[in-house]
Amino acid sequence: MNPIHPRLRSNARITAIGSYVPDRILSNFDLERMVDTSDEWIVQRTGIRERRIAAENEYCSDLCIAAVRDMIDRYGVTVQDADYIIVATETPDTSFPNVASRIQAAFGMANCGSVELHAACAGFVAALQMANGLLLSGAYRKIIVIGAETLSKITDYTDRTTCILFGDGAGAVLLEASDQEGCLLGMISRTDGSLGHHLYRSNLSDSIDGHPIRNNGLIVQNGREVYRWAVEQVPLGVNRLLDECGLKTEDIDWFAPHTANARIIESVCGRSGIPLDKTLSAIERFGNTSAASIPLSLDAAVRDGRLKSGDIVLLYGFGGGLIQAGAVVRWTL
Template sequence: MNSVSSKAAITAIGTYVPDKRLTNADLEKLVETSDEWIVQRTGMRERRISAEQEFTSDLCIRAVDDLIRTYGKHVEDVDLIIVATTTPDYPFPSVACLIQEHFNIQSTGAFDLNATCAGFAYGLHVANGLISAGLHRKVLVVGGETLSKVTDYTDRTTCILFGDGAGAVLVEADETNPGFIASIQGTDGSGGMHLYRAGMANALHGLPLAGAGNIVQNGREVYKWAVRTVTAGIEELLPRAGMTIADIDWFVPHSVNLRMIESICEKTGIPIDKTLYSVEYMGNTSAASIPLSLGLGVREEKLKYGDTLLLYGFGGGLTHAGLVVRWGAQRPPQ
C-alpha cells in the first residue's frame, strides 16, 4: 500500500486527564525507587490517576466535551464512534456505546478497538478508510485508558510507568482538502508474551494470572522491538507519502518512555524539538498518549492548521501503526 486515497480530515480535538497527580516522590513511598532513577530511565515526573469511581468512559466523555467546547462542534450527527482502549469499563457494553448514550446520538454505529498503545493510530486509519469508501461521513475517534486500575503498585518495574487520560478527535468527510496522506501497519504476534494482561488462557500456557488482570511486561524486549520496528516503519512510511524527514512538521509517537522516543529520533534523524510527547507529566497512557500529545501541542501553540504530522503508535500484540496526516483542526475565532 502506498499513499492513501483519502476523502477525510481531522477537524477537532479534545482531551481530558484526571485531577489526581502521582509524582515520583509519591512512588518513592510505595516501592524501592527514586525520582532520579525514574527520570533517568523514563523521563517521567508525574502521571494522572483516575478516582476510584472514575472509569474510561468518564474520561472519554470529558474529552469529547472539551472537543465540543473548544471547537464549537456538535456530535449529534456523528455516524460512527470508535474507541481505542484496553481498559473498558466493562467487557460489554463497549465504551463507545456508553459515549453514544451520554450524548444521545440517535443514529450511529459504535465499537471499541483494542490495538493497545497503537489503538488511536489504528482508529484513525479505520475512520479514514470508512469515510473515504463512502460508508460514513463523520466519525468520532477516541483513545482512553484507566491503566492505574490494572497496574500492580508493588511491582517497581511497571508501577512507575502508567497513567490515565483520554483524547478525542472528529474525522469528517472532506474531498477538497483531505488530511490523510499515507499509512503503515504491522504485527509481530511472536512477541506478544513480552507485554500482556492476565487473561483466561494464561493457565493453558503456564503463565501467571498476575492479579486481577494486571499488566506484565519484559521491558527490555519491548524496548528493543519498539526502537527497531518504529525506526524501520518510518523509513518505509515516508517514501509512501513521497516525503522526507524535512517535510514533517511534528513527530507524534506513542508516549511510552522519553528515552525510547529519544532513541527513535536519533536513529531516524527526527529532531527531538520537533517531537510532541505527553509522557513527562502524564506517563504512559497507551491509546490516549498520542491525542494527549496533540492536545498539548495545540495548547502550547506549537501545532498549527496545515502542519504535516507523523503519528506512530506501537505496543502490546506486538503491533504498530503509523500515519502521515495534515492537521485540519481549526478553532473558531474567539
C-alpha cells in the same frame, strides 16, 4: 513533490480535538513512598515526573465523555449527528457494553454505530486508519475517534518496574468527510504476534502461544525485550512510511509517537533521523497513557500554539501485540 501514499485516498479532515485527564496527580515522590524507587531513578530512565490517576469511581467512559465535552466546548461542534464512534482502549468499564456505546448514550446520538478497538499503544492511530476507511466508503460522514485509558486500575503497584510508567487520560478527535483533500497522507501497520508474551494483561488464558503468563488481570511487561523491539523496529517502520509517502524527515513538521518512555523516543529519533526537538510528547506530566498518549500530545501542542493548520505530522503508535501503526497527517485545524 506529491506526498500521497500511492495506495491511499482520504477524504477525512480533523475538525476538532479535545482531551481530559483526571485531577489526581501521582508524582515520583509519591511512588518513593510506595515502592523501592526514586525521583532521580525514574526521570533518568523514563523521563516521567508525574502521571494522572482516575478516581475510584471514575472509569474509561467518564474520561472519554469529558474529552468529547472539551472538544465541543472549544470548537462549537455538534456530535448528535455523528454516525460512528471508535474508542481505542485496553481498559473498558465493562467487556460489554463497549465504551463507545456509553458515549453514544451520553450525547444522544440517534443514528450512530459504535466499536471498541484493542490495539494497545497503537490503538489511536489504528482507529484513525479505520475511520478513514469508513469515511471513504461513503456510508459515514462524521466519526468520533478516541484514545483513552484508565491504566491505574490494572497496574501492579508492587512492581516497581511497571508502576512508575502508567497513567490515565483521554483524547478525542472529530473526523468528517470533505470534498477537499483529506488529512491522511499515508499509513502503515505491522504486527509481530510471536512477541506478544513480552507485554500483556491476562484475561482467561494462562498462556500465550505456549508461553506461561501470570493470570492476575494486571499489566505484565518484559521491559528489556519491549525496549529492544521498539528501538530496532519502530525506526524501520517510520522510515518505510516516509519512503512510501515520498517524504524525507525534513518534510515533517512534528513527530507524535506513542510516548512509552522518553529514552525509547530518543533512540527512535536518533535511528530514524528525526530531530528530537520536532517531537510532541506529554510523557513528563502524564506518563505512559497507552492509546491516549498520542491524542494527549497532539492536544497539548494545539493548546500551546505549536501545532498549526497545514503542519505535517507523523503519528506512530507501538506496543502490546506487538503492534505498530503509523500515519502521516496534514493537520487541518
